[in-house]
Amino acid sequence: MLTDDLTTAAATVASSLIARGHSIAVTESSAGGLISASLLSVGGASAYYRGGVVVYTLEGARASIGGVVPLNPGVRSASEPFAQYLAASAAAKFGTEWAIGETGAAGPGGNPYGDPAGHAWLAVAGPDGAGATEHVLTGSEDRVANMQAFALRALRLLAAQLG
Numbered sequence: 455m456l457t458d459d460l461t462t463a464a465a466t467v468a469s470s471l472i473a474r475g476h477s478i479a480v481t482e483s484s485a486g487g488l489i490s491a492s493l494l495s496v497g498g499a500s501a502y503y504r505g506g507v508v509v510y511t512l513e514g515a516r517a518s519i520g521g522v523v524p525l526n527p528g529v530r531s532a533s534e535p536f537a538q539y540l541a542a543s544a545a546a547k548f549g550t551e552w553a554i555g556e557t558g559a560a561g562p563g564g565n566p567y568g569d570p571a572g573h574a575w576l577a578v579a580g581p582d583g584a585g586a587t588e589h590v591l592t593g594s595e596d597r598v599a600n601m602q603a604f605a606l607r608a609l610r611l612l613a614a615q616l617g
Contacts, residue, residue, distance in 0.1 A: 468498070476550070478551075481556070523539060540577065552579065554608050559573045586611055590603065
């Protein structure tokens, strides 16, 4: 499921991280591991990639990366605060300068919160408070295409933060 767009974006990110001597961790949900797979497709990934987690529920996130960064009560998955929590927790858990958090609904249907297929929140956490979020709405129910779109947008969001 890796596309040329994904591997190209990952190579751009990898180059920037290596040049800075920085590392990254990823916590992703509806992208299903494609963000990590893209980053790992670049030769020499051990120079910058420290680890990743695929979580599909709030409970899964708490079990795998929880306890490092507090999660405010009432925060639901597939939301901007949850994506930020995933990114901050990944950076803290793996001890990296940068992290990506991704959460959403790949499809073909929406999620239990009423969000449509093709909905995702992306967050990048960086050093010294750097970071960004992005809301993705593809308008598609194509599960695989949405997973690829979420991963690509996450890598591009990180690339923009890296400059």
